[in-house]
Amino acid sequence: MLAVRIAAPPSEGAANAALVDLLASALAQRKRDVTIQSGETGRNKQVHVAGDSEKLITRLIALTEPLKS
Incomplete structure (x- = not known):
């Protein structure tokens, strides 16, 4: 699970x-590779990111590593 805060209104x-x-920018993916699988109208969402899973995991770890300290 990843917590993300967005300033845009939900309308x-x-x-x-x-x-x-x-997510596309942070993970160096195209926007069309990032889709919301479920939760479009709710606060909790399930997102699918198409691409090389090993590279995506490495990028996610790099993004979240500073938060652990």
């Missing part, structure tokens, strides 16, 4: 679009 899909943009 008209703005928050979902902002989440996709953020």
Whole structure:
């Protein structure tokens, strides 16, 4: 589980679009490779990121490692 805070309002899909943009940018993926699988209208979402799983895991670890200290 990854907690992400988005400043965009939840109306008209703005928050979902902002989440996709953020994850695509942070994981160096195209926006079309990041999709919300479930939870589009709720606070908790399940997201699918297409791509090389080993590279994605490495990027996620690198992004979250500073938070552990």
